[in-house]
Amino acid sequence: MSNIPELFASMVFDNATMKERLPRETYKSLMKTISDGKHLDLAVANVVANAMKNWAIEKGATHFTHWFQPMTGVTAEKHDSFISPTADGGIIMEFSGKELVKGETDASSFPSGGLRATFEARGYTAWDPTSYAFIKDGTLCIPTAYCSFGGEALDKKTPLLRSMEAINKQTLRVLRLFGNEDVTSVKTTVGPEQEYFLIDEALFNKRKDLIYTGRTLFGSMPPKGQEMDDHYYGTIIPKVVAYMKELDEELWKLGIFAKTKHNEVAPAQHELAPIFTTTNIATDHNQLTMEIMKKVAHKHGLACLLHEKPFRGVNGSGKHNNWSISTNTGVNLLEPGETPHQNAQFLLFLCAVIKAVNEYQDLLRVGVATASNDHRLGANEAPPAVISIFLGTELTDILTAIENDSAYDRKEKEALKIGVHVLPKFPKDTTDRNRTSPFAFTGNKFEFRMLGSQSSIAGTNIALNTAVAEELRQFADILENADDFGNALHDLIKKTISENKNIIFNGNGYDDAWIEEATKVRGLHNYRATPDALPHFVDENNIKLYKTHKVFSEAEMYARHEIHFENYNKLIRIEALTMIDMASKDILPAVCGYVKELSDTVISKKNACPSVSCLYEEKTIEKLSSLCNEIYEKLGELREIVSESERIYDSQKLSRFCCDNIIPAMDNLRAPVDEAEEITCEKNWPYPSYGDLLFSVK
Ligand code: ADP
Numbered sequence: 001m002s003n004i005p006e007l008f009a010s011m012v013f014d015n016a017t018m019k020e021r022l023p024r025e026t027y028k029s030l031m032k033t034i035s036d037g038k039h040l041d042l043a044v045a046n047v048v049a050n051a052m053k054n055w056a057i058e059k060g061a062t063h064f065t066h067w068f069q070p071m072t073g074v075t076a077e078k079h080d081s082f083i084s085p086t087a088d089g090g091i092i093m094e095f096s097g098k099e100l101v102k103g104e105t106d107a108s109s110f111p112s113g114g115l116r117a118t119f120e121a122r123g124y125t126a127w128d129p130t131s132y133a134f135i136k137d138g139t140l141c142i143p144t145a146y147c148s149f150g151g152e153a154l155d156k157k158t159p160l161l162r163s164m165e166a167i168n169k170q171t172l173r174v175l176r177l178f179g180n181e182d183v184t185s186v187k188t189t190v191g192p193e194q195e196y197f198l199i200d201e202a203l204f205n206k207r208k209d210l211i212y213t214g215r216t217l218f219g220s221m222p223p224k225g226q227e228m229d230d231h232y233y234g235t236i237i238p239k240v241v242a243y244m245k246e247l248d249e250e251l252w253k254l255g256i257f258a259k260t261k262h263n264e265v266a267p268a269q270h271e272l273a274p275i276f277t278t279t280n281i282a283t284d285h286n287q288l289t290m291e292i293m294k295k296v297a298h299k300h301g302l303a304c305l306l307h308e309k310p311f312r313g314v315n316g317s318g319k320h321n322n323w324s325i326s327t328n329t330g331v332n333l334l335e336p337g338e339t340p341h342q343n344a345q346f347l348l349f350l351c352a353v354i355k356a357v358n359e360y361q362d363l364l365r366v367g368v369a370t371a372s373n374d375h376r377l378g379a380n381e382a383p384p385a386v387i388s389i390f391l392g393t394e395l396t397d398i399l400t401a402i403e404n405d406s407a408y409d410r411k412e413k414e415a416l417k418i419g420v421h422v423l424p425k426f427p428k429d430t431t432d433r434n435r436t437s438p439f440a441f442t443g444n445k446f447e448f449r450m451l452g453s454q455s456s457i458a459g460t461n462i463a464l465n466t467a468v469a470e471e472l473r474q475f476a477d478i479l480e481n482a483d484d485f486g487n488a489l490h491d492l493i494k495k496t497i498s499e500n501k502n503i504i505f506n507g508n509g510y511d512d513a514w515i516e517e518a519t520k521v522r523g524l525h526n527y528r529a530t531p532d533a534l535p536h537f538v539d540e541n542n543i544k545l546y547k548t549h550k551v552f553s554e555a556e557m558y559a560r561h562e563i564h565f566e567n568y569n570k571l572i573r574i575e576a577l578t579m580i581d582m583a584s585k586d587i588l589p590a591v592c593g594y595v596k597e598l599s600d601t602v603i604s605k606k607n608a609c610p611s612v613s614c615l616y617e618e619k620t621i622e623k624l625s626s627l628c629n630e631i632y633e634k635l636g637e638l639r640e641i642v643s644e645s646e647r648i649y650d651s652q653k654l655s656r657f658c659c660d661n662i663i664p665a666m667d668n669l670r671a672p673v674d675e676a677e678e679i680t681c682e683k684n685w686p687y688p689s690y691g692d693l694l695f696s697v698k
């Protein structure tokens, strides 16, 4: 298809389509429901459902589904057809308002963390009308929230919507204090940059580790990796160009604003960045993007790897969560203004984010803690596990001047006074250069860089929205009661800077000296692995935060807490079992086979010429035999440890055990295997090598 404006959102029942297809009154009440977040009237829902069905059928759809995001990390759908039998034995295509707004699902197999008692296996899904319905593979998909019958959230969307409501409420309070009466709603916006790898699908299918776990569990480095830096922003090869073109088109059809694409640092690694949009929609879109990335890859004979660390020794993949707050009048509240008044407002929102990140470091860390992201955080291509904020020197100087009641530069005589002075301009591009910071101000938004590439962005934004909402609540409480707004504002900003400046760091986040300073001098948290971070989710202040803003009940938090641990433990065990399977069934037999070939060679050589020396064969036989013994031994140890883990029933204890015992045992097994790979004849090795995989797309 060539006509892009026509293509764009052609598979979305979006605002334009609704306006065109719904009776005026229905459209108006639907819009009102959307903007006020109220329940949809059933009569209205019936009309909407009917229009939606007709539109979908015209586009070739035959089924509909409530599309939701359970705690498994992927999306779920259950397809029902529009077909309804008629009394005379025929069929009609039907879809009611009830079916649109609410679905029931037997969801006993989705993780609930114990929230849904087994006798109540049903959950229900409810339409999120702010996220448009769309057609995917002949099915009308209705984005929904997913709850238990008791109303507890069982998904990622419900708390995300609640957190958006929380920040909306508190931001409006603050805006009113600045005399702003025309803004009626505020939403956070996100543009998630998505990294991924593309490899040849036939090779992918030959590796059990990629199939079962998404990453390679064995593999020695090829002679060439990413050291030449020749892939980054390099020319994109035609096969990948074709892939990206189709991917863009598929995403555009769904109204996803895929915009930039380029090669990343590692060979075979790429990135896709969409134009930012409202957070809940960005979350839906990112889930769809990941799904479609894989699907389109398959059509091109490629496999798309979304894992955070598919290859050891090669850069991993992350997802950069670009985040800001916007009003319904189109103002970005993190955009520095032109006037002293606008600047004052900007600085207050900036301070809210700084304080939120400082006080809720642990929640942000928990939001990105997964078994797969542990390979990346703290490794040299990704931010460290310590959270700090990069502001750039210009902005930091301004904050320092406010804190010290001094002028921000020597030419000025007067101390910088909020609400009185215009801020100096700081060039945007210099604020974006620090790539080592986990949380960077990039001119008019913050970029959080710790998210793993395959994670949903929901968790991170739930934490961010709610933490910032809390700081704005505190600010509004103080300022609403102040006698002199200007002075109170100045004091508040000054105090916030002074109390939270320890989180600001403009230097190199990869530096060991920084980790030392961060933890020892500044007292920042350094939760290295997932089991170190997860327990803090239910710390008292975090429970208080989420309860205050009605984002999670305590029961919902404990349920999620349990699911986080379960997910971690399951993944590590699957990886361990996969390694055991590969080493015992494929690798050891293959190495033995090669040893036999070498031995046969020695025998035939010596038969032909008894005095001949067989140095290569004999030394290799010796080395490989000793490696085989080591592999066998480490395999036994890993098996032993995995069985031991089966006797641990407390999921938090089990996660510690996985981290401290299973992972080291996996590493111990990997070492001799990788060494054996280096000296085994390539045709005997049972799997495609790193070299094959990384340079497979030509
Ligand atoms: P880069 O980080 O490569 O310099 P950009 O600054 O253009 O690139 O943007 C990176 C991402 O940030 C894009 O996905 C973009 O849509 C998103 N972004 C830009 N402005 C905002 C905003 N106000 N809120 C959320 N995301 C934004």
Ligand code: MG
Residues within 6 Å of the ligand: 193, 320, 447
């Ligand atoms: Mg960026």
